[in-house]
Every structure is written in C-alpha cells, then in structure tokens.
Amino acid sequence: xxxxxxATVSGDPQSQAHREDASDVWAYCEQLGRKAKExxxxxxxxxGAVKDAALRRAAQQLRARQAEILQANQEDLARAxxxxxxxxxxxxxxxxxxxxxxxxxxxxxxxxxxxxxxQIIEGSxxxxxxxxxxxxxxxxxxxxxxxxxxxxxADAAALALKSGNAIIxxxxxxxxxxxxxxxxxxxxxxREVGIPEHAVQLIDRPExxxxxxxxxxxxxxxxxxxxxxxxxxxxxxxxxxxxxxxxYKGNCHVYVDASADLEMAERIVVNAKxxxxxxxxxxxxxxxHQAVAEQFLPRIAHALEQRGVELRGCPRTRQYLPHxxxxxxxxxxxxxxxxxxxxxxxxxxxxAIAHINRFGSGHTDAIVTGNLMAAQRFVNxxxxxxxxINASTRFxxxxxxxxxxxxxISTDKFHARGPCGLxxxxxxxxxxxxEGQVRE
Amino acid sequence: xxxxxxATVSGDPQSQAHREDASDVWAYCEQLGRKAKExxxxxxxxxGAVKDAALRRAAQQLRARQAEILQANQEDLARAxxxxxxxxxxxxxxxxxxxxxxxxxxxxxxxxxxxxxxQIIEGSxxxxxxxxxxxxxxxxxxxxxxxxxxxxxADAAALALKSGNAIIxxxxxxxxxxxxxxxxxxxxxxREVGIPEHAVQLIDRPExxxxxxxxxxxxxxxxxxxxxxxxxxxxxxxxxxxxxxxxYKGNCHVYVDASADLEMAERIVVNAKxxxxxxxxxxxxxxxHQAVAEQFLPRIAHALEQRGVELRGCPRTRQYLPHxxxxxxxxxxxxxxxxxxxxxxxxxxxxAIAHINRFGSGHTDAIVTGNLMAAQRFVNxxxxxxxxINASTRFxxxxxxxxxxxxxISTDKFHARGPCGLxxxxxxxxxxxxEGQVRE
Numbered sequence: 104x105x106x107x108x109x110a111t112v113s114g115d116p117q118s119q120a121h122r123e124d125a126s127d128v129w130a131y132c133e134q135l136g137r138k139a140k141e142x143x144x145x146x147x148x149x150x151g152a153v154k155d156a157a158l159r160r161a162a163q164q165l166r167a168r169q170a171e172i173l174q175a176n177q178e179d180l181a182r183a184x185x186x187x188x189x190x191x192x193x194x195x196x197x198x199x200x201x202x203x204x205x206x207x208x209x210x211x212x213x214x215x216x217x218x219x220x221x222q223i224i225e226g227s228x229x230x231x232x233x234x235x236x237x238x239x240x241x242x243x244x245x246x247x248x249x250x251x252x253x254x255x256x257a258d259a260a261a262l263a264l265k266s267g268n269a270i271i272x273x274x275x276x277x278x279x280x281x282x283x284x285x286x287x288x289x290x291x292x293x294r295e296v297g298i299p300e301h302a303v304q305l306i307d308r309p310e311x312x313x314x315x316x317x318x319x320x321x322x323x324x325x326x327x328x329x330x331x332x333x334x335x336x337x338x339x340x341x342x343x344x345x346x347x348x349x350x351y352k353g354n355c356h357v358y359v360d361a362s363a364d365l366e367m368a369e370r371i372v373v374n375a376k377x378x379x380x381x382x383x384x385x386x387x388x389x390x391x392h393q394a395v396a397e398q399f400l401p402r403i404a405h406a407l408e409q410r411g412v413e414l415r416g417c418p419r420t421r422q423y424l425p426h427x428x429x430x431x432x433x434x435x436x437x438x439x440x441x442x443x444x445x446x447x448x449x450x451x452x453x454x455a456i457a458h459i460n461r462f463g464s465g466h467t468d469a470i471v472t473g474n475l476m477a478a479q480r481f482v483n484x485x486x487x488x489x490x491x492i493n494a495s496t497r498f499x500x501x502x503x504x505x506x507x508x509x510x511x512i513s514t515d516k517f518h519a520r521g522p523c524g525l526x527x528x529x530x531x532x533x534x535x536x537x538e539g540q541v542r543e
Numbered sequence: 544x545x546x547x548x549x550a551t552v553s554g555d556p557q558s559q560a561h562r563e564d565a566s567d568v569w570a571y572c573e574q575l576g577r578k579a580k581e582x583x584x585x586x587x588x589x590x591g592a593v594k595d596a597a598l599r600r601a602a603q604q605l606r607a608r609q610a611e612i613l614q615a616n617q618e619d620l621a622r623a624x625x626x627x628x629x630x631x632x633x634x635x636x637x638x639x640x641x642x643x644x645x646x647x648x649x650x651x652x653x654x655x656x657x658x659x660x661x662q663i664i665e666g667s668x669x670x671x672x673x674x675x676x677x678x679x680x681x682x683x684x685x686x687x688x689x690x691x692x693x694x695x696x697a698d699a700a701a702l703a704l705k706s707g708n709a710i711i712x713x714x715x716x717x718x719x720x721x722x723x724x725x726x727x728x729x730x731x732x733x734r735e736v737g738i739p740e741h742a743v744q745l746i747d748r749p750e751x752x753x754x755x756x757x758x759x760x761x762x763x764x765x766x767x768x769x770x771x772x773x774x775x776x777x778x779x780x781x782x783x784x785x786x787x788x789x790x791y792k793g794n795c796h797v798y799v800d801a802s803a804d805l806e807m808a809e810r811i812v813v814n815a816k817x818x819x820x821x822x823x824x825x826x827x828x829x830x831x832h833q834a835v836a837e838q839f840l841p842r843i844a845h846a847l848e849q850r851g852v853e854l855r856g857c858p859r860t861r862q863y864l865p866h867x868x869x870x871x872x873x874x875x876x877x878x879x880x881x882x883x884x885x886x887x888x889x890x891x892x893x894x895a896i897a898h899i900n901r902f903g904s905g906h907t908d909a910i911v912t913g914n915l916m917a918a919q920r921f922v923n924x925x926x927x928x929x930x931x932i933n934a935s936t937r938f939x940x941x942x943x944x945x946x947x948x949x950x951x952i953s954t955d956k957f958h959a960r961g962p963c964g965l966x967x968x969x970x971x972x973x974x975x976x977x978e979g980q981v982r983e
Contacts (some may be wrong), residue, residue, distance in 0.1 A: 144900075147923050153926025228946055233934055235944050242577075242956055243926075245927065325956060346957040367979040374981035460584075482974050483587050486683075494673055502980075504675050504973065505667055516682055516765060516970040517786040518958040531955040534922050537934025539807040541814035542943075 118370070119368040125312065130509060132316040133182045135271055136323030139244040142301035143269035146241065151218040157296040158214035162207035164292045165257065165285070169203050175284035176253065179277060186277050191381075195251040198277055202457035206285075208253045209508065213261040216507040219525045220267045234536040238495055239529045241267030243325030246317050247510075248273045248339065250331040253281035259328075260289050260303045260366055262510050265527040269299075271324075273306045273314060275331075283307065318343040318442040325526075330511055349434060350511040352438040353383030353466035358481070361394040367493065368399065368471040369406050374495040375469065381440045382501040383512060384467050388435060388445045390455045396448045400424055412442045419448035435462040452477050456484035463487060465514050467499040488514055488521040549698060564750075571748060572756040575711055576763030577707075578741035579684040583709035585739040586681065591658040597736040598654035602647035604732045605697065605725070615724035617695065619717060628875055631821075635691040636718055642804030643897050646697045649948060656947040659965045660707045674976040676943040679969045680705030681759050683765030686757050687950075688713045688779065690771040693721035699768075700729050700743045702950050706968040711764075712745045713754060714780040715771075766968075770951055788963060790951040792878040793906035795936040798895040798921070800912035801834040807933060808839065808911040809846055814935040817850045817908065821880045823952060824907050824939040828875060828885045830895045833859070836888045840864055849945040852882045859888035875902040892917050896924035903927060905954050928961040939965065 137167045169463055176198040183193050206495035221241040222239040229235060245268050249255045255273060263270035306313055309336070317324055319346040328348045329339040340347045357375050361370045391399055400423040404414055414420075417428035428444075433443040435458075446528040449455045459468050469491035470481040489499040500508025501522035509522045519527035603614070615637040623633050640651045662679040669675060685708050689695045696712060703710035714722040726745040734740055746753055757764055759783040768788045769779040780787045799808045799814050815826035831839055840863040843856055854860075855870035867886075874885040875898075889895045899908050909931035910921040929939040941949025941962035949962045959967035 144761065144924075144926075223889075229943065235940060235945075341784075344781075346955075364979070370979060370981055378982055477974075484584075486584075489973040491973060491975045492977060492980050494975050495981045497982040498673060498975060498977075498980070499973070502668065503668060503673075519919060520970055521973045530960055532927065533929040533939070533961045535931045535934050535938060536918075537930060537931050537932060537938075539804070539810060540938070541810055541935045542818055542937040 138301035139269040141301035145299040155214040161292040162210040175280040178280040236534040248329045250275040321345040354464040355467040358390040361392040362474040363471040417447040467496040579709040582739035582741035595654040601732040602650040613722040618720040676974040689713040761785045795907040796906040798830040801832040802914040803911040857887040907936040
C-alpha cells in the first residue's frame with residue numbers, strides 16, 4: 104500500500120499537519136530505501152578483502168573511540184528512569200569497556216568467517232554442454248528492527264556487510280544516543296575503507312510511522328528482521344509486504360524417556376532451565392515417562408528447587424510432588440523466561456511427541472534416552488527447528504552449531520530454520536554458461 | 544484473520560444465509576486443513592520405496608483408466624463455450640491418449656528422482672563432541688491453486704507426495720470433471736499402497752471464499768503455491784498469512800554485446816523469442832550495443848519478421864529500422880507472451896544492466912558476448928533468478944537444469960529462486976546428538 108492510498112483527505116488544519124508529517128515520513132523512508140538499494144548494487148563489486156578490512160578497522164576504532172561511546176551511553180542511561188525501563192532493561196542498555204571490547208571482538212570474528220558470497224552451491228554440465236552453476240549471492244536490502252542492546256547495532260551491521268547486503272537499522276528509542284555513536288564510528292570507518300556510503304544506515308528520526316512506511320516499500324526492502332517481543336514480530340509480519348525472518352518464542356521441552364540415565368537427565372534439565380533462564384533456548388517444560396516418574400520427579404524437583412525454580416505440574420506429577428502448584432494449559436504453552444518450569448508425566452514417547460507438537464513453539468526440544476529407536480522416533484516426530492538427543496536445549500545457537508555469529512533464530516520453516524548466520528542472509532542465482540546453445 | 548472476525552452480524556435473512564454459507568465454508572476448510580496436517584504427520588513414517596511404488600502404480604492406473612479420464616474431460620469441454628474459454632484455453636484443457644501417457648510418464652519420472660527427505664545437508668562434530676546434523680525434511684501442508692491444465696493435478700500431487708508433504712489441490716472450475724477423475728484415480732491408488740488417506744486432497748466445492756479461507760489458516764497450511772495470472776498471485780500474496788511461492792511474470796532480455804558473434808546472437812534471439820512465445824522464459828526484449836546496432840538490427844529484424852514477430856523500438860533502434868513502431872515504457876516493461884519484441888540500443892554493457900534491472904522481472908536474462916569480462920560483469924550486475932551467457936533464455940527450467948520435475952519458477956529471492964523442484968518443497972531441521980553435554 105502506498106502512502107497516498109492511506110493519507111486522509113480532510114481539510115481541517117490538524118489533518119493537514121498530519122498529512123504533511125506523513126508525507127515527510129514517506130519522503131524520508133523513500134530516500135533511505137532508494138539509497139540503500141543503490142549502495143547494495145555497488146556492494147556487488149566490493150571484494151571480500153575490503154569488507155574484512157572494514158570490519159577489522161571498525162573493531163580498532165570502537166576500541167580507540169570508547170570514550171565517545173560511553174559518554175553517549177551515559178545520556179541514554181540518564182533517560183532510562185524517565186522511560187520507565189526495568190532493571191533488566193537497564194542492564195541490557197548499559198555499556199562498559201568490557202562490553203565494548205566484546206563488540207570489537209565480534210566484528211573481528213565476523214571478518215574471520217568465510218565469505219558466503221560467490222560460493223558455488225552446486226554445479227553440473229548438462230548433456231547439451233550447458234554449464235549450470237547455482238551461486239550464492241546477497242539478498243539485497245535488510246530492514247532490521249531491534250531493542251535495548253546497543254551492541255546489536257555493530258553485530259547486525261557486520262553480518263549485513265560481510266554477506267554483501269545493505270542494511271537499514273532501527274534501534275529502540277531507549278538506546279538512541281549509544282546506537283548513534285556506534286553507528287557513526289562504523290559508518291565513518293566503512294567509508295574510509297571503500298564501502299559504499301549508504302550500505303549501512305541508521306534511522307535517526309523517532310516517528311513510529313517510519314517502521315510502517317518501510318514495511319510498505321517492497322521495491323527497496325528485500326527482507327525485514329524484527330528482533331524484540333512477540334507483539335512487535337506479529338505486527339511486523341502482518342504489515343510487511345516483503346519476507347520477514349521471524350523469531351517467535353521458545354517454549355522448549357526436555358523429555359526424560361523410560362530408558363534415560365537419570366543422572367544425565369538431571370544434569371541436562373538443570374542446565375536447560377537454569378544456566379540462563381531469560382533466553383529463548385532455555386527449557387520451559389519437562390516431560391517425564393510414567394515408568395521413571397516416581398524415581399525422577401522427587402530428584403529433579405529437589406535439584407531445581409535448590410536453584411530457586413518453581414515447578415508447576417499436571418495431576419499425575421502432583422501425585423509425586425503434592426507440594427507444587429497445578430499447571431494449567433496456559434502453563435504448558437508459556438515461555439516463562441524465568442525460574443519456572445511446567446512438568447507433565449506422559450504415558451509414552453508418542454504422548455511426549457504429541458504434547459510437544461501441540462504446546463511447543465517449534466524452537467528446541469530435547470530427549471534424554473538410552474534407547475536408539477526412541478531417539479530416532481523423537482527426531483522424526485518432533486516438528487521443531489532443533490532436536491537434541493542427550494544434550495541441553497541451550498546448545499541451539501549459531502556459535503554452538505559452528506555457524507559463527509547469528510542475527511537470530513528462526514522458528515519459521517521457510518528459507519531459514521534455526522540459527523540465521525551469514526548463509527541465511529543470502530540467496531542464490533542460477534548462472535548458465537553456453538556456447539550458443541538454443542532449445543530444440 | 545478468523546472467520547468470526549469477518550462475518551457480518553446483520554439480522555436480515557439474506558445475511559443470515561450468507562453467514563451460514565460462510566460458516567459452512569469455514570468448517571469445510573478447517574476439516575480439510577486439519578486432516579491434511581494429520582496425514583502429513585503420518586507421512587513422516589512412510590518410506591521412500593512406498594512413495595515410489597504409489598507413483599508408479601498411479602501411472603499404470605492412469606493408463607488403465609484412460610477412458611474414465613477422457614469421458615470426464617468431454618464433460619469439461621462441453622461446458623467450455625458456456626464458460627467463454629478461448630481457443631488457447633480449450634487447447635490447454637483438452638486431454639487425449641498422448642497427454643494422458645505423458646502424465647503417466649511424469650509420475651514415473653518423479654518416482655525415479657532421488658528422495659530429498661533425510662538428506663544430510665551438512666554435518667560436523669563440535670569441539671565438545673556434539674554431532675550436529677542439518678537434515679532435509681518436508682515443509683508440511685501445501686495449498687496449491689492452479690488453472691486450466693488438468694495434468695497439473697497429477698504433477699503437483701506427485702511432487703508433494705515424493706517430497707513428503709501433504710497437499711490440498713484447488714483446480715479451476717473449467718477443469719473440474721477432469722481434475723476429479725484424475726484425483727480419484729491417484730487417491731485410490733495411493734491409499735491401496737499405504738499412503739495416508741488425506742495426504743492428497745482435492746477441493747470439491749466451487750465457492751471462491753474457500754481460497755480466502757485457506758489463506759487464513761496458517762495453523763494448517765505451511766505454504767501456498769498459486770499458479771495462474773499475475774492478478775491471482777498478487778491477491779494470494781496479499782491475503783495469505785503463510786509463505787507464498789510466487790512466480791510472477793517473465794520479462795526476459797537478450798543483450799547483444801559489442802563483441803557478440805552475430806550469427807550466434809541471431810540464433811539465440813530467434814530461439815528465445817519464437818521457440819515457444821507463450822511461456823515465461825521466452826524473450827520479450829532485445830538490447831543491442833550501439834557498436835553493433837547498425838550491423839545487427841537489420842539482420843535480426845529480417846529473421847524475426849520472417850517468423851511473424853512484430854518489433855517495437857526505441858528512437859535509436861528506429862534510426863536503423865524506420866519501419867517499426869515506437870516502443871513505449873510500457874513496452875519495455877511488458878510480458879507479451881506473444882510474437883512481439885521490444886528493442887533498444889544501449890550505449891554499453893552498464894546501460895544494458897541498468898535497463899534490465901529497471902524494466903526486467905528478475906526471471907531470466909541473457910548476454911551474447913565473446914568478451915569474458917563483459918560476461919562476468921553481466922552475471923554479477925543483473926539481479927535475476929537466472930543469467931545466461933551465450934545461451935537461450937528458454938533453458939531456464941527444472942528439467943533443463945537437471946532438477947527433474949518442477950512445480951513452478953520462483954521470481955522471489957527468499958527460500959527458492961528459479962525452478963522449484965522437490966528440494967524447494969522441503970525445509971530442514973537441526974539434529975544434535977550428544978552424550979549428556981550441558982552448556983558451561
């Protein structure tokens with residue numbers, strides 16, 4: 104939908120002002136989009152060595168200009184109370200020398216990854232002599248929406264640059280000064296090294312209408328990546344007229360099978376729940392085979408409760424753990440991101456698979472088992488981005504899988520599933536070399 | 544959007560009837576969707592040998608029950624005039640023993656392809672001993688909308704079955720009897736061999752609201768594939784709450800470079816334009832480097848006009864070919880699907896690339912050149928699904944690329960680009976085998 108189609112056509116002065124605002128927003132977005140697309144076309148001619156040099160030099164500059172970043176961060180922190188940020192949000196917003204160093208190391212790590220662009224995914228010579236090559240190429244212009252953590256500005260810019268895309272960054276208002284400082288350093292460095300000026304752009308205006316406008320510019324934006332709450336992602340997915348890389352919630356399960364080594368099961372459940380409860384690959388639900396429920400439940404309850412975890416159980420669970428609260432259907436569907444876990448006793452493996460496919464979010468689910476057939480059946484039956492056998496759900500991430508840095512974890516099945524690194528920010532084209540062949 | 548949200552809440556009898564209809568449509572779609580999803584879960588347990596046997600047996604049955612199909616086709620043909628079909632549409636609708644044989648051969652060809660499901664796309668062992676496997680799995684339930692040609696019923700069912708997906712088929716009303724007959728034969732045969740009953744379903748009701756309803760059932764439908772006119776595809780893409788595999792128009796170019804072998808250029812342009820003008824990979828536009836315009840234009844005009852092609856040219860083209868009509872911007876953007884071609888003289892390679900990226904549809908574009916640098920620059924600069932060097936655009940298709948059968952050619956960049964065969968109807972999951980590892 105174009106702006107014109109949505110503008111109100113009323114004569115009163117307020118509408119008039121609103122219309123001018125809207126028209127102004129549209130012009131702003133149109134210009135950023137057009138420049139990004141042009142920059143992207145020039146990116147095709149930038150060699151890998153130049154991209155890597157840009158990233159390494161930006162890392163140096165982040166270190167050298169640390170004071171500038173910390174000062175900007177202070178401005179954001181000074182406004183945090185006014186914006187009503189929680190302690191956790193303030194923690195995520197706050198930068199310090201260690202966090203800036205880790206941002207710099209992140210850029211260097213991306214520079215060290217192999218360049219995905221130009222990779223020949225497959226190739227063959229056809230009987231008529233045509234040489235067919237399926238070649239990896241950048242996707243185009245990425246519109247990236249994120250919240251709180253200013254280090255994401257550097258991470259996202261680095262991944263987009265390395266994969267040959269242009270990116271338009273839209274950070275949260277709570278981090279505007281920090282994001283601007285980081286962006287300025289990256290942008291200046293990139294340009295010095297020979298990266299097209301508008302390959303990385305930061306939206307420097309606050310209007311919320313800007314997001315909507317970009318979602319309606321499919322001629323410029325090839326992909327949207329919203330990183331934030333479920334509400335943001337759903338709104339973006341509904342409005343966007345181009346593909347969206349979605350990362351919905353992680354309602355991850357650990358299923359303890361009849362044949363599980365219970366010591367291993369305890370270790371995995373405790374790790375999956377407690378090692379970092381606020382992230383998407385933490386476990387939110389425990390399923391226990393009825394044959395080991397009596398033995399395992401008191402043991403795991405003790406281990407979890409020692410670590411401050413609240414258990415909420417189904418009726419059969421509460422036969423063994425009468426002190427815990429009853430779990431509702433909402434509990435089984437919940438992504439707590441907190442020290443709470445729902446627990447259900449299941450009849451068998453098939454019941455566990457059915458429970459996961461019903462309540463899960465298709466993110467990460469684990470089985471603990473000594474039985475090979477059970478492991479294989481679980482792998483085939485559970486429809487999730489990652490399935491773990493005898494390992495913690497916490498391993499589902501780009502670094503742990505060996506992909507290097509990631510821009511998110513997709514719970515979609517289309518284009519990319521699971522960790523989205525450099526490869527997932529590319530597409531391919533077919534290149535056909537002939538010697539004058541025509542079709543009969 | 545759910546049905547309830549869209550239903551009118553008026554009390555008059557007509558609205559009431561409408562509401563009951565709508566509620567009935569919703570129930571019908573909901574049931575088909577739910578059954579498809581259930582069938583898909585069972586498909587995961589069907590071995591490749593069973594799928595292949597089902598396809599080969601269905602091929603036999605199409606041959607054996609040919610009379611039944613031809614009789615149904617007669618019913619459709621008898622209604623063709625009443626529906627106002629054009630001669631071309633009637634030709635596409637009409638079946639005969641040869642076309643039925645080719646449908647059967649198509650099923651056997653799909654059976655002979657390697658099974659994409661279970662393919663390990665990549666795998667590694669991490670330093671902590673975790674074995675990471677990226678494994679190809681079916682996408683889920685496909686909603687497939689198509690027009691006219693009844694053979695598509697068999698093709699689409701075969702590709703969906705082989706790739707482990709469930710499919711819901713929505714054919715055009717002009718082919719309802721033929722589609723039903725073909726579907727009945729496939730469905731009966733598949734069931735006998737052990738394929739879940741609802742893995743392949745045909746919508747047997749005419750209401751247009753059914754299409755809209757399915758586009759609002761993301762819990763059941765994983766992918767929509769609309770095959771038909773641009774209007775249908777745009778409507779589906781706008782309404783759908785799930786991914787859509789889009790195949791927009793093919794405005795394909797042949798660019799004749801300064802260094803082209805002009806005999807080869809003539810052969811390729813004639814083939815690309817005339818070998819089958821009504822298809823998406825036929826050429827619609829010819830670009831000629833100014834250095835060879837004087838020599839090449841009269842020659843190609845003669846060759847094309849001999850074959851009944853109308854040329855429409857830019858002002859510089861018409862200096863050499865004053866007898867042809869002037870081309871407008873609409874001409875350069877047009878997918879004629881007919882014996883018409885737009886022609887422009889360009890200053891150089893960069894101008895050709897810019898013209899293609901401006902007017903093209905990202906489908907297929909070819910260069911004829913003897914210059915290696917020019918070929919490389921064209922490959923990198925043209926943002927299309929397929930780029931041909933010294934070969935006809937007509938080669939852009941799944942069979943010609945060696946992928947086997949295809950369900951369409953994607954002009955999107957996301958998930959799949961170019962020919963969509965079995966692989967493009969799959970996704971992947973990450974399977975992680977451990978021995979009790981937890982994250983530090």
